[in-house]
Amino acid sequence: MITCLIVDDEPLSRNVLKTFINDHPDLSLQGECKDAFEAMDVLNKQSIDLLFLDINMPKLSGVNFYKGLSKKPQVIFTTAYPEFAVEGFELNAIDYLMKPIAFERFVQAIYKVKEKLGKENEQEVALDYILLKADKKVYRTPFDDILFCEALGDYVKIHLSDKVLIVTTTMKKLLSELPNHLFIRTHKSYIINKTKFEYIEGNQVRIGDQMVAIGQSYREEVLRQLGKA
Numbered sequence: 228m229i230t231c232l233i234v235d236d237e238p239l240s241r242n243v244l245k246t247f248i249n250d251h252p253d254l255s256l257q258g259e260c261k262d263a264f265e266a267m268d269v270l271n272k273q274s275i276d277l278l279f280l281d282i283n284m285p286k287l288s289g290v291n292f293y294k295g296l297s298k299k300p301q302v303i304f305t306t307a308y309p310e311f312a313v314e315g316f317e318l319n320a321i322d323y324l325m326k327p328i329a330f331e332r333f334v335q336a337i338y339k340v341k342e343k344l345g346k347e348n349e350q351e352v353a354l355d356y357i358l359l360k361a362d363k364k365v366y367r368t369p370f371d372d373i374l375f376c377e378a379l380g381d382y383v384k385i386h387l388s389d390k391v392l393i394v395t396t397t398m399k400k401l402l403s404e405l406p407n408h409l410f411i412r413t414h415k416s417y418i419i420n421k422t423k424f425e426y427i428e429g430n431q432v433r434i435g436d437q438m439v440a441i442g443q444s445y446r447e448e449v450l451r452q453l454g455k456a
Contacts, residue, residue, distance in 0.1 A: 229340060230274070230407055233259040234266040234289065235281035235305065240326060244279050244305070247333045253341060258448070263292035271399065272445060274407040275300045277340055279324075282306040293318055298403055301343060303336050357404060359385060361392040368392070370409055374423050375434045376401060378416040386435070413449050414442035424453060 231254050233244050241259045248256045257275060260266040262284055269275070278300050282289040293302055302318070307326040321343055322336035356369045368387065377384040378398050385392040394401075402410065402418055412418050413432060417439050425433040427450070430441045441449050 228255045228408065229253055229337075229344065230255050230257050230276045231279060232257055232266060232269055232275045232277070232300075233279045234263065234284075234292075235259075235279070236261050236284045237281070240281065240305065240328075243328060244333075247328070247330055248279075250330075251334070251337060253337065263287040263289070266292065268444075270296070270298075270300075272412045272448065274403055274405075276344060277321075278302045280304055283308055290318065301340055303340070359392055359394050361385075361394045366392060370406060370420070371422075373405075373410075373420050375420060375437075375439050376418040377439075386437070388435075411449060411452050413445050414440045416440070421453060427453065 231248055233241050233248075233256070235241050235244070238261075241261075245256060245259060248254045254277075257273065258269050260269060263286065266278075266280075278293070280289040280293060280302050282304050283306055284292075289304060289306075293299065302320050303322045303324060304320050305324045305326060305328065309325060321339050324332060324336060355371070356367050357373075359366045359368050368385070372387045372389070374386045374388060376398070377386065379393065381395065382393050383396050383398060383401055385394060398412070398415070398418060402412055405418070409421055410418055411421055419432060419434055419439055423434050427433075427441070428438070430443070430446065431438040432441055432449070432453070433439075
């Protein structure tokens, strides 16, 4: 499943893309944003495979927003202005959709995305583990063994089913290396394995024998995703 984010200041355009994405069996819509700043917030909380990014937006254009991303998802630019097409393709965009977007043209663009992501992720898809460096060793750590991850200054504490590993990394980097269908950030200091939670109580989620905090800005997305877990 390809996770998607819509970034467009026009409600009508967002609704068209939302309908197309929901009608496509290989796509999963993770959110919609009216400007680049909302999109930055989403990308800081979760990993996204594909952006549907409008070029002509107020405050910060889609092109400048995409240029500034340190970790760039695949992108399909959308716009009503054909003169922007060249600049979009210079950023290695997978495709460029002119508004109003036809569903047949949308499907063609998604085929290109699937082909590109399939080639890039052949090795990644086959792996069910992550390599974690701790205690001067490299641990082969199955995703299923990870309960949750906790920020600890310049380190991250990885709580496993049978032990705890302290690794030198950042929460943002770690989240980008974990499969987004299994893991979600619930708080600036916590990432959880969505398959391991027992229940939610107030602003906390029960994982194993511990309660993990849910940050206010993360709550809506956490409840949405855990409701599907």
